[in-house]
Amino acid sequence: MEFCDECGSMMKTEGDMWVCGSCGAETPREAATESGMVTTQGQEAGEVVDLSDSEADARPTTEIQCVECDNDRAYWELKQIRAADESETRFFTCTECGHKWREDDH
Known part of the structure; x- marks a missing residue:
């Protein structure tokens, strides 16, 4: 996750750039920095356990x-x-x- 240096909004990726949805600021993406980021893409859904009866x-x-x-x-x-x-x-x-x-x- 990357935040805009200009306005503080969350940025999204577009190709090899981070783009701010609020002010339009752009920052180049860096593979070394992004390798430590955690994403939800590709994560397997875990088992859902219903605890309502045991609550x-x-x-x-x-x-x-x-x-x-x-x-x-x-x-x-x-x-x-x-x-x-x-x-x-x-x-x-x-x-x-x-x-x-x-x-x-x-």
Whole structure:
């Protein structure tokens, strides 16, 4: 990838020149410099792995009683819902019934 010295825009290749799409500035291409550049051309597509089913299992859990189903396990997460100088609020989601609540709701 090359950037224009005149305006800072990204340049594209046209033959043996780098050409700026914004201001039209041109710079000669140098094979030695370009040999260290990484391109996406010719790269093989990797295997796409769907993690959506395992995503819930990756969340941290803790021992806490659900008021809806009496299950004793819940996922938890911290969120900043007030001003930055205030502490985070912990949210729970029951691992059995999916009931959601905040730490101060109980």
